[in-house]
Amino acid sequence: SVKSGDSSRCVSLSGSGSTDSGGCQRADSLDLANKHDSRWPRQNSLSMKEWDIPYDELKLFEVIGTGRFGTVYRGSWHGAVAVKVLHVLSDDCVPLDTFKHEVATFRKTRHENLVLFMGACMKPPRLAIVTSLCKGMTLYTHIHLRKDKFTANKSVIVAQQISQGMGYLHARGIIHKDLKTKNIFLENGKVVITDFGLFSVTKLCFGNKLVQSLRGDSLGIPAGWLCYLAPELCRALTPHASLHLPFSKATDVYAFGTVWYELLCGEYPFKSQPPEAVIWQVGKGVKQSLANMQASRDIKDILMLCWSYRSSERPDFPHLLTTLQKLPRKRLARSPSHPVHLSRSADS
Ligand code: ADP
Ligand code: MG
Numbered sequence: 001s002v003k004s005g006d007s008s009r010c011v012s013l014s015g016s017g018s019t020d021s022g023g024c025q026r027a028d029s030l031d032l033a034n035k036h037d038s039r040w041p042r043q044n045s046l047s048m049k050e051w052d053i054p055y056d057e058l059k060l061f062e063v064i065g066t067g068r069f070g071t072v073y074r075g076s077w078h079g080a081v082a083v084k085v086l087h088v089l090s091d092d093c094v095p096l097d098t099f100k101h102e103v104a105t106f107r108k109t110r111h112e113n114l115v116l117f118m119g120a121c122m123k124p125p126r127l128a129i130v131t132s133l134c135k136g137m138t139l140y141t142h143i144h145l146r147k148d149k150f151t152a153n154k155s156v157i158v159a160q161q162i163s164q165g166m167g168y169l170h171a172r173g174i175i176h177k178d179l180k181t182k183n184i185f186l187e188n189g190k191v192v193i194t195d196f197g198l199f200s201v202t203k204l205c206f207g208n209k210l211v212q213s214l215r216g217d218s219l220g221i222p223a224g225w226l227c228y229l230a231p232e233l234c235r236a237l238t239p240h241a242s243l244h245l246p247f248s249k250a251t252d253v254y255a256f257g258t259v260w261y262e263l264l265c266g267e268y269p270f271k272s273q274p275p276e277a278v279i280w281q282v283g284k285g286v287k288q289s290l291a292n293m294q295a296s297r298d299i300k301d302i303l304m305l306c307w308s309y310r311s312s313e314r315p316d317f318p319h320l321l322t323t324l325q326k327l328p329r330k331r332l333a334r335s336p337s338h339p340v341h342l343s344r345s346a347d348s
Contacts, residue, residue, distance in 0.1 A: 041147055051107055053119040054128045058083055069198070070128075074174055077130055081118060086127040105197045108172055113165030115185075115194040134192050139181035140224075143262050152295065153329055157261040159321065160324045161191035162256060167317035169247050177247045179255040180228050181262050214311045226270050230254035231309050234283040250303055250311035256320070257306025261288065285309040297328055 059076040060083060066072070067084075075083040075117070086099075099122065106117040116132035139158070142148040150158065162184060176183075176196040187193040199310060229237070230251040237245070262267050269288035270278045287307050290300045303324060309316045315323070 002091070010018065031290065031342065048122065052122050053077060053128075053130055053327070055123065055128065056123045058121070058130065059126070060085075061347060065230045073104075074133060075130070081130050082133045084129045084131075086129075089197065096122075096124060096127075102197055103129070105174055108168065109196070111165055111168040113161050113191045113193055114168070114196065115192050129198075131194065134185040134187060136185050136187035138191075139184045139186060139262070142186060143181060143266055144224075144268075147266065149266065150263050152299065155260070156324055156327055157189075158186070158191055158263060159256075159260055160321060162259065163317045163321040163324060165191065165193045166252060166256065167321060169193075170252070170317055175247050175249060176255070178228075179252050180260065181259055182224070182261065224268055226275055226282075226295040227270055228255040228258045228274065229282065230311065231282050231285060232311060234279045237279060248311060249316065250314045253306050253314040254311075255317065255321070257303055257314075258318075260306065261303055264299065265293060265294065293295045296328075298323075 036241045056080075058075060059078070062074055064072045064074055064082065068084040070084050072087065075081045077083075099120075103120045103122065106120075109117060115134060118132065120130060120132045121128040137146075143150070145296070157295040162179075166176065167180070174197050176193070178195050178198065179193070182197045183193060185194065196276055226234070232252075233245050233247070258269060270281070273281075290303065293300065302320065305313070306313050306320070
């Protein structure tokens with residue numbers, strides 16, 4: 001079984017549902033040692049060693065930002081990289097198994113619209129994830145900070161690329177769990193999605209903070225997170241259930257709907273409403289009104305489908321991609337001189 005310490009470097013690990021068959025001798029023998037451990041399925045094991053980056057080999061430069069679960073540094077490891085160092089509060093808070101499972105998930109991803117995973121530091125207390133450094137800005141920066149206008153045509157192109165990357169993730173059995181404009185970079189017109197499948201490990205350490213904030217008066221939920229949560233997630237947002245939220249492919253599709261809305265409207269749905277109000281409305285099936293949104297029926301239909309109350313009624317990403325590809329281009333444009341006024345009244 002996995003223990004912290006040196007042995008963690010070369011432990012054999014199976015990704016969830018991975019069909020890798022290239023496990024080396026060493027991985028096989030370690031796998032045998034693990035065969036009584038139900039956490040590690042026997043088949044498809046591959047040594048994690050090749051993904052393990054010794055912390056000392058990394059050069060860390062300035063902090064790029066601090067997110068919910070850790071600090072991101074610009075770094076260097078055979079070239080420019082982004083290093084996410086997880087905040088580790090105490091040793092027993094380190095969910096090493098979970099972390100390794102998520103690293104195993106990462107290594108299965110090779111797609112143009114997904115950030116390149118390069119490896120991880122897996123030796124507690126130094127847990128870090130190393131990916132390629134994204135150039136360009138996030139959609140969040142474009143939309144909410146710089147107030148850049150995305151024409152409908154450009155929004156469609158961006159949405160198509162997101163659908164492509166997400167369709168790939170889902171086909172590999174990976175749920176993003178944190179799809180949001182802050183996790184989508186735009187590099188010379190190319191979409192790069194980051195932070196897929198990391199939610200569990202981050203919540204295991206930081207969930208407590210969320211739990212406390214939910215118990216508090218102010219709720220303290222990070223702005224711009226709630227509006228990505230599908231009704232079934234909002235309903236599950238009780239202080240104790242927050243670590244076991246029922247994420248699914250359909251909750252990713254709901255989150256995509258919100259990204260689509262941000263692209264088109266330049267703001268979050270339920271903007272400036274308090275968290276309690278958003279949770280209450282979304283949980284019982286109320287959606288942001290599109291009455292004053294200047295967009296074609298087809299575009300609004302995509303939103304409404306992604307935001308369907310029933311998860312089974314939400315389309316999947318291949319379907320969304322086809323729908324986006326069929327949208328008539330000419331009639332999409334909305335006039336940038338007419339900022340969209342959005343009514344706060346909700347329609348169900
Ligand atoms: P969040 O996604 O909520 O902003 P993160 O911890 O994921 O929080 O990111 C912190 C900061 O680091 C953000 O400004 C984010 O844009 C930046 N960042 C994250 N990953 C990368 C990357 N691979 N390349 C460049 N910048 C990144
Ligand atoms: Mg992020």
